Amino acid sequence: MLASLLLFAAVVMLACTLFLKLSARLGIPALLVFLFLGMLFGSDGLFRIAFDDYAVTEQICSVALVFIMFYGGFGTNWRAARPVAVPSILLSSVGTLLTALLTGGFCHLVLGMSLLQGLLCGAVLGSTDAASVFSILRARNLALKENTDSLLEVESGSNDPFAYMLTAVLLAAMEGGITPGGAALLLMQQLAFGLVFGFGVGAAALWLLRRARFSFPGSDVILVVATALLAYAAPTMLGGNGFLSVYIAGIILGNGDIGHKETLVPFFDGVTSIMQMILFFVLGLLSFPSRMPAVLLPALGIALFLTLVARPVAVFLLMAPFRGSLGQKLLVSFSGLRGAASVVFAVMAVISPAYMETDIFHIVFVVVLFSILVQGSLLPAAARRLDMIDTQGNILKTFTDYVDEAPVQFIQIAVPEGHTWCGKAVREILLPPGTILVSLCRGEATLVPTGSTVLEPGDLLVLCALEQDKAPAASLTEKVIHAGDLPESRRLADLPRRTGALIVLIRRGQEYLIPNGDTVLEDGDLLVINNTVAH
Known part of the structure; x- marks a missing residue:
C-alpha cells in the first residue's frame, strides 16, 4: 500500500514538472495545469480515482x-513594498470585505441564494491569489510601473487571512448561536491572536537565528520550519487567525538581518513548489467535472461580476485618495485572480455543519478556473495595453531572495584611464589564478575577446572562476541604508567596523559596486555583509 502511494506521488510530481514546460509554451498559467491533472486523475477523469473526502482535503x-x-x-521585500503599504493593506482588508459584500449581494439578489449563503460565497471568493499573479509575472519577467508589483504582492499575500475570517464568521452565523456582538468578538479574537503571535513568534525566531550557533548542518532550516508551524498552530488553537500569524512571521524573518539565506531560499522555493503542486492537484482530484455543467451559468455570472464590477468598485474606491494613474487602477482591478485559497475555504464550507442548498465547492471551482485561465492568460496583454510594464525594472525587486539574483561565479573588473592594462593585449596581462576572461563590454558593444584583443580605458572585463567545493562558507546578510542611519562622514573607512563583519557588495539601484575604504554610502544603498565569523 505504501509503495503504491509513493509510486502515485512520484508519477504525479513528474507529470506536473513535465507539463510545466508545455504550459510555458502555450502561455497557460502553471497552476492551472496542476488543477487539470488532478481532474484527469479524479473520479470523472481518465484514471477514475475515487476521492471525495472533503475533510482530508481540508x-x-x-x-x-x-x-x-x-x-x-x-519573500516580500518590505523595503520595496513600504511606499504602497497603506493602499495594499486597505485593499487586503477593507477591499476583501467590500468585494465579499458586493458579490454576496449579487448571489442573493440575482442568483436567488439565501442572504447568508450569498454572503458566504462572496467571502470565500473575496481574496486574490498571490501564487497565480506572481507565477505569471515572474514567468514573463514583467516588472510593473508605479510600484504596482509590490502593491499586488502585499495585497494578494495578506488578504487570504481576511477572507478566512469572514468565512469563519459566516459559517458560525449559519450554524446558529452567534449574535452580532459574538461575531464582532470572533473577528477581534481572530485579529488579535493572529497579530500577537505573528509578531511575537517572528521576532523570537529572528532573535534566535541572529544569536544561536548551530553545529548541526541544516539547523537553521529546521528552526524556520518550526517557526512557520508554531506561528500557525498556536493562535489557531486559541481561536486566532493562524494564516495571518504565519504570514506576518514570514515577513519578519524574510526581511530580518539573518544569515544562511542562501540555504533557506532554495529550500523554501522547493517546498513551496511542492505544496502548490499538492494543493492544486488535490483540489482538482476532489472535483467532479460532471457536476460542473449544472453550476456553469451561475459560476460564470459570479466570475464576470467579480471581474467587471465587485473588484473594480473596491479598487477605485480605496485607491481614490492615493496618487495613481488610471492605468494602475485598471490593472490592479484586472489582477484580482482567484486561486487555491478560495477553493480551500469552499471545502471548509462543505464540511461545516451549516446547511448548504447550493454546490458552493463546484461554483467556486469554476470561478477559479475562469479566473486563472482567462484573467491569468490575459494579464500580460492587459499590462502592455495599459502601458504599465516597466521595461527598465526587474520583477525580482519585490522579493527578498537575493541569492537568486547575485551571480556567484563571475567577477567584473573595470579598466580605468591610466591602468597598466590599457593598451595591452589580453595575452600580455596577468589574470588571477583559476580565472578566464569570458567577455568584454566596450560602450554599448559586448565582445568575446581573444589573445590579441587590446584593452582600452573604460573596458569592463567579465572573468569566470570555478566554484570551490571546499571554500569556507560565507553567511551573507543584507541591510538597507536609510538617511537617518548615515553619519556625518559617509566614507566606509570612517565608519565603526563590527568585529567579524565585512561589506562585500553594495547594490545601488540597478548597479552593483565592490566597495573600498573610499566608497561613500548613499540613502537607499543595499549592503551585502559577510558575517561568517559572527555566525
Missing part, C-alpha cells in the same frame, strides 16, 4: 497553505 490543503503563506511573507 487538512492537506491547510498544511500546504501554511508553507505557501509563510514563504509569501518571507
